[in-house]
Amino acid sequence: MSDDLFQLLSDTQRRLDAGSAHLPSYSTPPLGEPASAILHQVADRLQDNYPYAHPLYAGQMLKPPHPIARAAYALAMSVNPNNHALDGGRASSAMEIEAVAALAKMFHWPQHLGHLSSGGTFANLEALWVAGQLMPGKAIAASDQAHYTHSRISSVLGLPFATVPSDDRGRMDLTALEHLLATQNIGTVVVTLGTTAIGSVDPLDQILPLQKKYSFRIHVDAAYGGYFTLASNLSPETRAAFDAIPHADSIVIDPHKHGLQPYGCGSILFRDPAVGRLYKHDSPYTYFSSKDLHLGEISLECSRAGASAVALWATQQLLPYTPGGTFAQGLESSHAAALELHRRLGESAHFLTPFNPPQLDIVFWAVNAPTPEASSDRAQSIFDEAAKNNLHLALAKLPTRFFPHDAWEDTPHQTQKKVTCLRSVLMKPEHLLWLDHLWQRLQAAALPHVSSIPR
Ligand SMILES: *Cc1c(COP(=O)(O)O)cnc(C)c1O
Numbered sequence: 001m002s003d004d005l006f007q008l009l010s011d012t013q014r015r016l017d018a019g020s021a022h023l024p025s026y027s028t029p030p031l032g033e034p035a036s037a038i039l040h041q042v043a044d045r046l047q048d049n050y051p052y053a054h055p056l057y058a059g060q061m062l063k064p065p066h067p068i069a070r071a072a073y074a075l076a077m078s079v080n081p082n083n084h085a086l087d088g089g090r091a092s093s094a095m096e097i098e099a100v101a102a103l104a105k106m107f108h109w110p111q112h113l114g115h116l117s118s119g120g121t122f123a124n125l126e127a128l129w130v131a132g133q134l135m136p137g138k139a140i141a142a143s144d145q146a147h148y149t150h151s152r153i154s155s156v157l158g159l160p161f162a163t164v165p166s167d168d169r170g171r172m173d174l175t176a177l178e179h180l181l182a183t184q185n186i187g188t189v190v191v192t193l194g195t196t197a198i199g200s201v202d203p204l205d206q207i208l209p210l211q212k213k214y215s216f217r218i219h220v221d222a223a224y225g226g227y228f229t230l231a232s233n234l235s236p237e238t239r240a241a242f243d244a245i246p247h248a249d250s251i252v253i254d255p256h257k258h259g260l261q262p263y264g265c266g267s268i269l270f271r272d273p274a275v276g277r278l279y280k281h282d283s284p285y286t287y288f289s290s291k292d293l294h295l296g297e298i299s300l301e302c303s304r305a306g307a308s309a310v311a312l313w314a315t316q317q318l319l320p321y322t323p324g325g326t327f328a329q330g331l332e333s334s335h336a337a338a339l340e341l342h343r344r345l346g347e348s349a350h351f352l353t354p355f356n357p358p359q360l361d362i363v364f365w366a367v368n369a370p371t372p373e374a375s376s377d378r379a380q381s382i383f384d385e386a387a388k389n390n391l392h393l394a395l396a397k398l399p400t401r402f403f404p405h406d407a408w409e410d411t412p413h414q415t416q417k418k419v420t421c422l423r424s425v426l427m428k429p430e431h432l433l434w435l436d437h438l439w440q441r442l443q444a445a446a447l448p449h450v451s452s453i454p455r
Pocket of ligand 1: 118119120121122124147149194195196221222223224225254266
């Protein structure tokens with residue numbers, strides 16, 4: 001843990017406190033011996049975690065917050081602002097408006113209505129709640145690789161939900177989508193730019209033309225993948241999907257996924273500020289395009305952590321969302337790390353890779369074994385073996401159709417069949433530098449199990 005973080009925090013805390021120096025002093029509960037003992041206990045208990053911040057943690061979608069986010073959040077905690085209303089947090093509300101505007105600007109929207117939320121799920125709920133009011137009674141459609149919460153959110157909202165099959169690369173199947181649009185009552189299509197399991201990117205650029213023909217809303221769920229719009233090294237096909245984002249009706253992006261923020265920071269953006277009228281409210285809708293919008297009146301959630309907005313704002317000042325900037329380079333480095341790991345896996349006789357390289361920074365692979373069942377067992381042992389050697393991967397049960405059709409020769413190709421895969425989300429900019437370490441440990445974990453394979 002860096003000492004400069006705590007030094008900076010104590011200096012800036014003094015500066016913040018100076019703002020209330022004119023008030024009579026008052027006392028806060030002392031942190032005596034009992035508190036110290038409890039906090040030591042907390043430190044001990046918190047050791048029971050995977051080392052999420054370390055580059056050898058290359059498993060689930062977890063990225064440590066930037067130290068400036070941590071410092072800004074901690075500083076704001078001494079005020080504990082509530083961004084429900086200006087009464088609860090004037091400065092942090094202003095910072096939220098600026099931080100959300102930076103997100104909208106990243107997607108090239110000249111105007112927007114939006115705010116931060118506790119996370120992507122709540123942000124998606126808001127997007128679909130608005131969509132449901134504008135397309136009453138019509139269904140929400142999302143691919144079978146979309147986040148699992150979309151069908152649940154639809155059921156909470158009382159809206160019908162339709163699943164669109166994905167192709168063998170986990171992207172929404174356009175033929176299936178068009179079939180659904182033609183035969184069913186689809187009001188909104190959820191287009192996922194970066195699926196949570198494998199980082200596949202739905203072809204938004206090819207879904208847009210269908211909108212003219214069938215008229216439906218497009219909600220982009222970019223909770224995980226949205227920031228990749230800043231990366232310069234995406235494949236042309238992935239780039240085309242990201243370049244179409246400005247045409248979406250709404251966007252969800254989670255600063256607590258790739259935006260270096262502590263948990264509790266999602267966001268929802270609407271392209272048309274007039275949707276603000278749908279939030280229960282007395283003012284005429286023009287109010288919502290004025291500068292004085294009151295965040296509590298355009299959010300389904302009431303109390304929200306002003307500290308989240310402060311942390312995001314501070315991080316954006318240090319690492320602005322500029323193509324070619326340090327923040328963008330971090331995403332490029334994650335994508336490069338994923339491509340490199342995929343390449344090495346593809347060259348190894350021990351593993352099976354999907355035919356196409358990763359679109360973003362999630363890599364998944366299967367273990368080369370005669371059957372999907374044997375492969376699944378081996379994936380589990382490699383996962384355990386690697387963890388013993390401090391390399392933390394993830395496991396994911398994925399359709400066998402994501403692998404080349406001859407991967408398991410004896411198994412007839414069944415679309416529903418699944419295999420347990422190893423999976424790595426290489427979200428940290430350091431992962432590229434650490435790739436040799438990851439690779440060595442992965443090989444060491446795999447060798448005792450794979451060397452006996454007859455093939
Ligand atoms: C993570 C994720 C969500 C859910 O967001 P939370 O912040 O975990 O609530 C929704 N959609 C996608 C694509 C995600 O990756």
